[in-house]
Structure formats: C-alpha cells, structure tokens
Amino acid sequence: QVQLQESGPGLVKPSGTLSLTCAVSGGSISSNNWWSWVRQTPGKGLEWIGEIYHSGSTNHNPSLKSRVTILLDKSNNQFFLTLSSVTAADTAVYFCARTQTTSWNVGYFDNWGPGTLVIVSS
Amino acid sequence: DIQMTQSPSSLSASVGDRVTITCRASQNIYSFLNWYQQKPGKAPKVLIYAASSLQSGVPSRFTGSGSGTDFTLTISGLQPEDFATYYCQQCSSIPFTFGPGTKVDI
Numbered sequence: 001q002v003q004l005q006e007s008g009p010g011l012v013k014p015s016g017t018l019s020l021t022c023a024v025s026g027g028s029i030s031s032n033n034w035w036s037w038v039r040q041t042p043g044k045g046l047e048w049i050g051e052i053y054h055s056g057s058t059n060h061n062p063s064l065k066s067r068v069t070i071l072l073d074k075s076n077n078q079f080f081l082t083l084s085s086v087t088a089a090d091t092a093v094y095f096c097a098r099t100q101t102t103s104w105n106v107g108y109f110d111n112w113g114p115g116t117l118v119i120v121s122s
Numbered sequence: 123d124i125q126m127t128q129s130p131s132s133l134s135a136s137v138g139d140r141v142t143i144t145c146r147a148s149q150n151i152y153s154f155l156n157w158y159q160q161k162p163g164k165a166p167k168v169l170i171y172a173a174s175s176l177q178s179g180v181p182s183r184f185t186g187s188g189s190g191t192d193f194t195l196t197i198s199g200l201q202p203e204d205f206a207t208y209y210c211q212q213c214s215s216i217p218f219t220f221g222p223g224t225k226v227d228i
Contacts, residue, residue: 046166046209046220061217062123095165106172107213108156112165 002027004096004113012090012120018083022096022113029077030054034099036109037070037081039092047092051099052079086120093117124148124212128221135226141197143224145210150190154214157186157195160223161206169208170195200226 008020022035029035037049050060052070060068064083072079083090094116097109125148135141145155153173158166168177170186173193183198197204205228210221 045222046211048218048220059216063217097165100171102172102175104172106154106156107218108168108171108177108211109158109166110168110171110177112167115165 002098002111004098004111006094006096006113006116008116008118010117010119012086012118013122014087014120016086016120018081018086018090018094018118018120020081020094020096020116020118021078022080023076023078024098025077027098029072029079030074033101034059034107035072035079036097036099038095038097038109038112040095040115041089041092049081049083049094088120091118091120123217124151124215124219126210126212126219126221128208128210128224130224131222132225132227134228135200136228137200137202139200141200141204141226143195143208143210143226145188145193145195145221147191147193147212147214151212151214153189154212155186155188155193156211156213157184158209158211159204159206160209166209197226 003025005023034051036051052058067084069082096113098111099107100110101107155173157170160166174186185196207223207225
C-alpha cells in the first residue's frame with residue numbers, strides 16, 4: 001500500500017514562499033501515476049493545485065499557475081510544492097495525493113497524505 | 123473551469139436510511155466523475171470513480187450513477203461510520219475541480 005506524508009513549515013510570512021515535501025513510501029514515484037497537490041480551506045473547499053509525472057511533466061491550476069512550482073526527486077522518492085508570494089488566502093491544509101488512471105483515462109486520487117496545515121501570518 | 127455543484131449542502135439521516143446526494147457539472151463531463159468521503163481531520167477517501175465504479179475495499183452500499191452533467195451518490199442502509207462529508211470531483215479537464223460538499227449527519 002502506497003503511503004504519502006507531507007512535511008514543511010506550518011507558518012509562512014505574507015509575501016514569502018511556501019515549500020512542502022511529499023515523501024512516498026511503499027511504491028515508486030516513477031510508477032505510471034501522476035502525483036498531485038490539493039489544498040482545503042473552509043472558504044473555498046477542496047482545490048486542486050497541480051500535478052507532476054515522473055518524466056517531469058506538470059499541469060497546474062491556472063488560478064495559481066504563476067506562483068506554483070512542482071518538482072520531484074526520483075532518487076529520494078519524493079515530490080515538492082512551492083507557492084510564492086503567499087497571502088492569508090493561501091492558509092489551508094495541504095494534501096499530496098497519487099492519481100490512479102483507468103484504462104479509459106479516468107483519473108482519481110486513490111492515495112492521500114494525512115495533510116499539513118500551513119498558516120500564512122506575520 | 124468546470125463548476126461543480128452539490129445538493130443538498132447538508133442532510134440529517136438515521137442509521138439504516140437510504141441517502142442520495144446529487145452532483146451537477148457546468149458542462150458535459152461524460153463519466154469523468156469521482157466521489158470522495160471525508161471525515162473531520164482526515165484526508166478524503168475515494169469511494170466511486172468513473173461515475174459508477176466502486177473503489178476496491180469500499181462497501182457495496184455505496185453506488186454511483188449518472189453521466190453528462192448529472193450524477194448521484196446513493197448510500198443504501200446508512201451505517202454509523204458513514205456520517206461524513208461527501209465530495210464529487212470532475213477529472214474531465216484541467217483544472218480538476220471539486221463540489222462544495224454534502225455533510226451527512228444525524
């Protein structure tokens with residue numbers, strides 16, 4: 001069973017950069033899966049941030065694209081999220097997740113990390 | 123972006139009840155629709171993918187149906203562990219988007 005675990009600072013200052021790591025265990029990040037970041041706020045609910053494939057290809061939510069970078073480290077089986085120029089609106093629980101894709105190209109998040117709360121405040 | 127709506131936003135039910143939650147997409151998403159269950163302080167858990175396929179390990183009392191723009195999640199015989207919030211999510215086009223959720227409580 002694949003397990004994911006987010007880590008990173010729980011407090012980021014406004015205008016700073018949020019940086020999170022997702023460690024993957026029980027499976028390879030080089031498998032035929034996309035790896036995603038999703039966040040959750042009381043106000044906006046669940047919001048997909050973006051995803052990365054082991055080739056390095058990425059897709060992003062256009063609402064965040066200019067501020068988001070997603071990278072991966074195959075040697076350590078982990079992937080990363082950076083979100084720049086953060087404001088209080090970026091305060092959220094951040095989840096990493098694996099996308100499973102069916103033969104007819106339906107993708108769904110079948111494994112999630114427990115989530116990590118990031119607060120943007122001075 | 124494809125907008126997802128859900129109804130009702132919350133409902134009260136009893137153990138043993140049959141519960142139906144509706145999800146609507148702002149445009150045709152064929153069967154590119156997933157359902158998740160989330161309990162407080164936990165990550166979402168996939169129940170149904172591709173509108174009607176039951177995820178491995180999920181009880182058969184959960185069923186999904188629909189295609190195009192209108193979808194339903196039905197829980198037949200609500201169990202105590204089913205009290206949670208349920209979300210639909212479209213995977214037809216980027217950005218993937220979620221519904222606002224339906225909270226099922228007693």
